[in-house]
Amino acid sequence: MNWYQDSLIDEGVIISSRIRLARNLKKYPFPIKINNEQAKVMIEEAKGSIINDRTVLSNQFRFYQSESLSQIEKLSLLENHCISPEFINGNMNRGLLLKNDESISIMLNEEDHVRIQTISPGDNIDMAWDLADKTDNLIEEILEYAFDQDLGYLTSCPTNTGTGLRASYMVHIPMLEKSEQLTAIVQSIGKFGMTVRGIHGEGTQPLGSIYQISNQMTMGKSETEIIEVLKNVTVQVIERENIIRESTIAQQKEELQDQVYRAYGILAHCRKISCNEALSLLSQLRFGYITGLLELDKPKTNIYQMMMNIQPGHIQMKAGKNLSGAERDRLRADYIRGAL
Amino acid sequence: MNWYQDSLIDEGVIISSRIRLARNLKKYPFPIKINNEQAKVMIEEAKGSIINDRTVLSNQFRFYQSESLSQIEKLSLLENHCISPEFINGNMNRGLLLKNDESISIMLNEEDHVRIQTISPGDNIDMAWDLADKTDNLIEEILEYAFDQDLGYLTSCPTNTGTGLRASYMVHIPMLEKSEQLTAIVQSIGKFGMTVRGIHGEGTQPLGSIYQISNQMTMGKSETEIIEVLKNVTVQVIERENIIRESTIAQQKEELQDQVYRAYGILAHCRKISCNEALSLLSQLRFGYITGLLELDKPKTNIYQMMMNIQPGHIQMKAGKNLSGAERDRLRADYIRGAL
Numbered sequence: 001m002n003w004y005q006d007s008l009i010d011e012g013v014i015i016s017s018r019i020r021l022a023r024n025l026k027k028y029p030f031p032i033k034i035n036n037e038q039a040k041v042m043i044e045e046a047k048g049s050i051i052n053d054r055t056v057l058s059n060q061f062r063f064y065q066s067e068s069l070s071q072i073e074k075l076s077l078l079e080n081h082c083i084s085p086e087f088i089n090g091n092m093n094r095g096l097l098l099k100n101d102e103s104i105s106i107m108l109n110e111e112d113h114v115r116i117q118t119i120s121p122g123d124n125i126d127m128a129w130d131l132a133d134k135t136d137n138l139i140e141e142i143l144e145y146a147f148d149q150d151l152g153y154l155t156s157c158p159t160n161t162g163t164g165l166r167a168s169y170m171v172h173i174p175m176l177e178k179s180e181q182l183t184a185i186v187q188s189i190g191k192f193g194m195t196v197r198g199i200h201g202e203g204t205q206p207l208g209s210i211y212q213i214s215n216q217m218t219m220g221k222s223e224t225e226i227i228e229v230l231k232n233v234t235v236q237v238i239e240r241e242n243i244i245r246e247s248t249i250a251q252q253k254e255e256l257q258d259q260v261y262r263a264y265g266i267l268a269h270c271r272k273i274s275c276n277e278a279l280s281l282l283s284q285l286r287f288g289y290i291t292g293l294l295e296l297d298k299p300k301t302n303i304y305q306m307m308m309n310i311q312p313g314h315i316q317m318k319a320g321k322n323l324s325g326a327e328r329d330r331l332r333a334d335y336i337r338g339a340l
Numbered sequence: 341m342n343w344y345q346d347s348l349i350d351e352g353v354i355i356s357s358r359i360r361l362a363r364n365l366k367k368y369p370f371p372i373k374i375n376n377e378q379a380k381v382m383i384e385e386a387k388g389s390i391i392n393d394r395t396v397l398s399n400q401f402r403f404y405q406s407e408s409l410s411q412i413e414k415l416s417l418l419e420n421h422c423i424s425p426e427f428i429n430g431n432m433n434r435g436l437l438l439k440n441d442e443s444i445s446i447m448l449n450e451e452d453h454v455r456i457q458t459i460s461p462g463d464n465i466d467m468a469w470d471l472a473d474k475t476d477n478l479i480e481e482i483l484e485y486a487f488d489q490d491l492g493y494l495t496s497c498p499t500n501t502g503t504g505l506r507a508s509y510m511v512h513i514p515m516l517e518k519s520e521q522l523t524a525i526v527q528s529i530g531k532f533g534m535t536v537r538g539i540h541g542e543g544t545q546p547l548g549s550i551y552q553i554s555n556q557m558t559m560g561k562s563e564t565e566i567i568e569v570l571k572n573v574t575v576q577v578i579e580r581e582n583i584i585r586e587s588t589i590a591q592q593k594e595e596l597q598d599q600v601y602r603a604y605g606i607l608a609h610c611r612k613i614s615c616n617e618a619l620s621l622l623s624q625l626r627f628g629y630i631t632g633l634l635e636l637d638k639p640k641t642n643i644y645q646m647m648m649n650i651q652p653g654h655i656q657m658k659a660g661k662n663l664s665g666a667e668r669d670r671l672r673a674d675y676i677r678g679a680l
Contacts, residue, residue, distance in 0.1 A: 254670065258611035265609030271598035330594065 003103040004080070008122030010286060010302045013238045015170040015210065017125035018081075019132040022155045022164035022218075023114040023139070024146040030156050031092070031109050039093040043108045049142035050097050050106065050135075058138060060101075066094035072322065075313025081119065086110055104135055111156050112164075114139060125167060125227055133223075152219065162219030167227045169234045172304075174209035174287050175244040176237070185237060193217045194233045208279035208307055209287075213237060245291060253293070260288030264296065268340045272329040278310045278336060301339045309335060343443040344420070348462030350626060350642045353578045355510040355550065357465035358421075359472040362495045362504035362558075363454040363479070364486040370496050371449050376433055383435040383448045389482035390437050390446065390475075398478060400441075406434035412662065415653025421459065426450055444475055451496050452504075454479060465507060465567055473563075492559065502559030507567045509574045512644075514549035514627050515584040516577070525577060533557045534573045548619035548647055549627075553577060585631060593633070600628030604636065608680045612669040618650045618676060641679045649675060 009015050028034055028042045043065075050058050066087065069077070077083045082098055082105040095108035107115040116139075118131040146154040153164040160166075176182050186196045195216045198206045213234050215226045249256060263284035267273075273281075286303040288294030301309070308314060315328045315335070323331065349355050368374055368382045383405075390398050406427065409417070417423045422438055422445040435448035447455040456479075458471040486494040493504040500506075516522050526536045535556045538546045553574050555566045589596060603624035607613075613621075626643040628634030641649070648654060655668045655675070663671065 254612060254666075258673070261609040261611050262606050265605030265607075266602050267605075268609075269601040269605030271601050272594060326594075333598070 002101045003119055003121050004302065004305045004308065006121035007302065008124070009304045010289065010298070011122060012290065013171050013173060013241050014123040014234070015121075015172055015304050017120045017123060017128045018166075018168045018170065018212075018214075019116075019118045019125070019128040020166040020168075021114075021116040021132050021136055021153075022112040022160040022166075023116070023136070023153055024155060025113045026144040026146045028113060031111060031113060032156055034109070036093055039109050042113060043093060043095040045143065046106075046108045046114055046139065047095055047097060049139045053138055053142075055138065057099075057134065060099050061097045061104075061106075062100065064096040064098065066092070066096065069096075072313055072316045075311075076317045077313075079308050079311040079313045081117075083107055084110060084115075104131055106135065106139075112160070123169075125169065125231065129167070129223065129227060159216070160218055162217075163221070163223050163226065165218050165223050165226055166214050167223075167230050168212045168214030169230065170210060170212055171234065171237060171241075172208075172210050172283065172286060173237065173241045174283055175248060176241045177206070177209045177211075179244050181240060181244070185240060189213070189233050189237075190216075192229050192233050194230060207276065208283035210283070210307075249291060249293070256291075257288075257293045260284050260294045263288070264294060264340070267336050269337070270333045272326070273333045273336070274329055275311055275332065278332055279307055282307050282310070282336075299340050306336065306339055309339075342441045343459055343461050344642065344645045344648065346461035347642065348464070349644045350629065350638070351462060352630065353511050353513060353581050354463040354574070355461075355512055355644050357460045357463060357468045358506075358508045358510065358552075358554075359456075359458045359465070359468040360506040360508075361454075361456040361472050361476055362452040362493065362500040362506075363456070363476070364494055364496070365453045366484040366486045368453060371432070371451060371453065372496055374449065379433040379449050382453060383433060385483065386446075386448045386454055386479065387435055387437060389479045393478055393482075395478070397439075397474065400439050401437045401444075401446075402440065404436040404438065406432070406436065409436075412653055412656045415651075416657045417653075419648050419651040419653045421457075423447055424450060424455075444471055446475065446479075452500070463509075465509065465571065469507070469563065469567060499556070500558055502557075503561070503563050503566065505558050505563050505566055506554050507563075507570050508552045508554030509570065510550060510552050511574065511577060511581075512548075512550050512623065512626060513577065513581045514623055515588060516581045517546070517549045517551075519584050521580060521584070525580060529553065529573050529577070530556075532569050532573050534570060547616065548623035550623070550647075589631060589633070596631075597628075597633045600624050600634045603628070604634060604680070607676050609677070610673045612666070613673045613676065614669055615651055615672065618672055619647055622647050622650070622676075639680050646676065646679055649679075 024030060025042060028038055034042065047063050050061050051063060074083065074088045078085060078088060080102060082102055083096060084107065087094055087107050087110050093109060097106040103119055105117045116132050116135050118128045120128040148154055152162040155161045155164055189196060193216050195214060197212045213230065215230055263281040267281050267285065282303055285294065289298055289303065310332045312328055315331050316323050319331060364370060365382060368378055374382065387403050390401050391403060414423065414428045418425060418428060420442060422442055423436060424447065427434055427447055427450050433449060437446040443459055445457045456472050456475050458468045460468040488494055492502040495501045495504055529536060533556050535554060537552045553570065555570055603621040607621050607625065622643055625634065629638055629643065650672045652668055655671050656663050659671060
């Protein structure tokens with residue numbers, strides 16, 4: 001079972017909890033300076049630190065060379081948050097270690113030599129942190145990280161130097177998004193060193209009312225302190241979302257109910273649909289199921305999983321070939337009808 | 341079974357065939373000049389000519405006094421085309437004779453003393469004409485019509501003088517409506533003395549892509565000649581509609597199929613819906629079933645009947661009380677979900 005098949009991801013505002021650790025190996029130039037030969041050796045060494053280990057954890061990883069991945073595979077991995085948009089760009093030698101349930105991915109030679117990322121379903125940031133910490137130790141047993149006694153872990157971008165940690169929650173906040181309170185909340189979160197971003201991180205658009213709340217600075221605080229602030233800030237966001245939900249449902253229940261049932265009706269019957277429209281309607285469906293406005297049996301597939309499965313990479317992965325936009329729109333509608 | 345329960349009404353472009361005869365009784369002033377006392381006597385006499393007759397046909401009529409009908413009942417009768425918008429207006433004494441299957445209605449003291457109207461499901465104008473002619477004879481056996489040897493039947497409005505006949509087809513032409521050809525067709529039909537109007541006749545808006553094609557002049561031609569021209573003109577309209585259907589389906593089948601399935605999805609799941617939106621979506625459904633684009637079992641209730649049942653009068657008749665717009669929108673959605 002992959003992490004996103006857990007029913008926890010469709011139970012509340014929080015979809016998933018994520019930890020990312022940025023690390024670099026002491027004996028290699030940073031990725032911006034590394035040449036292709038050095039990169040190959042570095043990737044092999046980092047890969048070996050996991051794969052050659054004999055623990056239960058390390059046996060669950062598979063290794064992928066970036067050049068051996070097709071564009072569709074890369075897109076699909078990006079949509080699942082296993083790799084970053086940057087991993088796809090350029091012709092750099094890159095590697096990916098992926099745990100079989102996709103809860104841990106380790107990008108090699110992305111912006112930093114090693115980027116450990118762990119995801120847990122629902123509100124489970126401590127579990128994600130624990131996984132990331134264990135993975136980090138596994139590598140550190142074998143390889144020496146670039147570390148400075150005063151600064152902490154050294155990274156390509158100074159904003160990551162220190163703990164190298166980015167802790168984040170992926171949240172679904174359709175009511176807050178519609179309200180005029182989101183901008184104010186983003187601002188007040190900033191004061192705590194936290195930020196709200198789109199679905200694929202920095203500079204990306206929010207889709208399906210899904211946002212990432214994460215820390216901006218990684219220096220000057222311990223990992224546990226950063227995670228604590230993130231938790232506190234996110235509790236506030238959830239509370240605001242829930243307050244608006246309750247008051248809107250109290251005032252316009254029929255209106256909202258009609259909206260979610262129409263979203264269901266369109267998804268369950270349409271013959272073609274764009275990715276953006278589908279994400280927006282699935283967002284309404286998730287809202288409908290969680291609030292109880294949609295009084296129908298939940299589909300077997302999580303709504304969030306459906307949100308990933310309808311994206312261009314996934315649709316083309318399933319078809320096993322490149323598809324035109326029109327073909328994707330048709331197969332997307334077929335998939336959704338089947339899933340509902 | 342009422343005429344609109346016949347499956348014929350949802351089988352092609354033509355929904356129904358209608359005949360209207362305008363007649364006045366010789367011994368009374370025309371409705372515009374008649375006083376209340378005279379109107380009462382006139383209505384009684386006209387009513388008697390039908391009700392007191394001992395034929396099988398006359399036994400199937402019920403009589404309604406306009407004052408004894410509630411606003412909701414009047415609205416509902418209007419929506420079923422049993423009475424005209426004019427019948428509802430003003431405080432005139434008016435009467436209505438209605439056959440139990442609603443295929444014949446006789447308005448008394450509307451614009452003329454006697455307005456006979458017959459409707460047959462589908463393409464059956466000859467059957468409607470036969471019914472109207474029989475009813476006309478039934479009355480004429482007892483009462484003397486205002487008739488001039490040169491002019492023919494005399495009527496309040498000179499455009500009806502002559503045969504007093506309006507023959508019409510109610511047609512569903514969604515593709516022609518969307519194309520730019522409708523205006524041209526309306527113009528060319530005019531040359532044959534025919535006209536295209538909205539759903540409730542003169543000056544009313546087309547709803548759900550439904551139009552009435554009918555003769556404009558009633559003088560100078562015999563009833564059979566008028567009906568013949570109407571038939572010829574309507575065949576042209578149907579042919580144009582079908583040509584556009586075929587070419588559009590050939591070019592954009594998926595697009596159209598998606599539209600009709602979305603219409604179905606919304607109708608089958610929405611929790612509230614306005615009358616205009618429902619008519620527009622039901623029109624797409626009718627188009628979808630007839631063209632085979634919608635590959636679902638037809639509902640038990642005819643789509644056209646549903647189009648009448650969702651109108652404000654019918655919704656309130658069913659509820660047995662006056663309802664606000666919001667209440668109607670809710671009950672309309674409930675009714676449609678049930679019917680589909």
